[in-house]
Amino acid sequence: DTEVTQTPKHLVMGMTNKKSLKCEQHMGHRAMYWYKQKAKKPPELMFVYSYEKLSINESVPSRFSPECPNSSLLNLHLHALQPEDSALYLCASSRAPLAGQETQYFGPGTRLLVL
């Protein structure tokens, strides 16, 4: 089973709203990732959690706040977003961020529209 689930599938929010994206996996993976994908562009790495600790933050604006409550869950808290933040947000997981164990499996994504 290589399933990563994400909720919600779609989200529309105003620039003053606070919302959260959720990601879950039950494969025993210890690394989880957030990517952002704009239309006709490849995914861009945002954050990496390794063993529930934030290990990489790719200079993402503070209006995006990740959280890893446990080894199965990953959240992305959104606050005061801009219209240019509209994108597909992808969660992925891998056994570990180590050579040979880093094959990443992606969830279906959350399509976010900021008005």
Next chain:
Amino acid sequence: QKEVEQNSGPLSVPEGAIASLNCTYSDRGSQSFFWYRQYSGKSPELIMSIYSNGDKEDGRFTAQLNKASQYVSLLIRDSQPSDSATYLCASGSDGLTFGKGTHLIIQP
């Protein structure tokens, strides 16, 4: 800075033919390489991973890695219309760096 380069296409291939997708990378220290398929509006789906020089086959797909030339390729044999998608080449172990993707069209 790690970079992964792909020709964005579109690459048009007749049904039943071999589709050949290519990718180069800049980081000589990269050890792990992946091919993902992405249909429009969907998330990336893993096709192949490759770590060692040479060929790796899985069904109709063959990945090839040449570390000396910093080159990765994906061959799709007996191409089907359902193979029409964007193919993303990626590298990395603690977060993936993706190429821009090659848009593949299989013509019936």
